[in-house]
Amino acid sequence: MRQEAALLREARDSAELTNAVGLHARPSVKLTQLAKGFGARIEVSTSADGPWTDAKSLVKIMRIKAVQGETLFVRAHGADAVMAVNAVTDLIRRNFGED
């Protein structure tokens, strides 16, 4: 039981930024707000090997300046890591609910 929980504590996935403006101000706010709803540490990167950015920090997320067509890699550590990664990649795939 304990071991199973431990196995679920890490998750990662990626999704392409398909919305027109990429990771601009408004999408960044949505990503940050969503990330804050999870207990897990959530990080994103434009490369599979990082550098990783704290998804709960709007200032840091906006500094990534990722544009349309770039892939956003998402990883999470914590009890709700799987749900967190799923929610974040889902938001990206839904174009952040915009355009």
Add this chain to the structure above:
Amino acid sequence: MSGEPKVGVVIVSHSIKVAEGTADMVRQMVGDALPLAAVGGNPEGGLGTHVELIHAALQRAWSEAGVVVLVDLGGAETNSEMAIERMPATQRDRIVICNAPIVEGAIMAATESSGGSPLEVVRHAAEELMAGR
């Protein structure tokens, strides 16, 4: 809006247009989940800042979680400090002026507040803007 109180955000500009425009951006980008007040100009409708008007804005945006104040130029800060002095002693220590650009700082602070972060974290989010450049 539910659960714990969220940190309030007060925007103080010499121009009511700047203050209200900034508040519009906060509402549209971040939402209505936090207490927000915008104030600017003098009572005659001109440019300036006014202690009484700022004091009223602090009261509108007051939250048990505290309030962060974003200001533009010099007088906005000193008048905000005087307005904070007029708040009850039990509230004053939970009202802080951020060393951050007014528009960006308001968005950063509001986003942090909407996530339920405490006062010092909200303030840090706004001030982090200047620190990392």
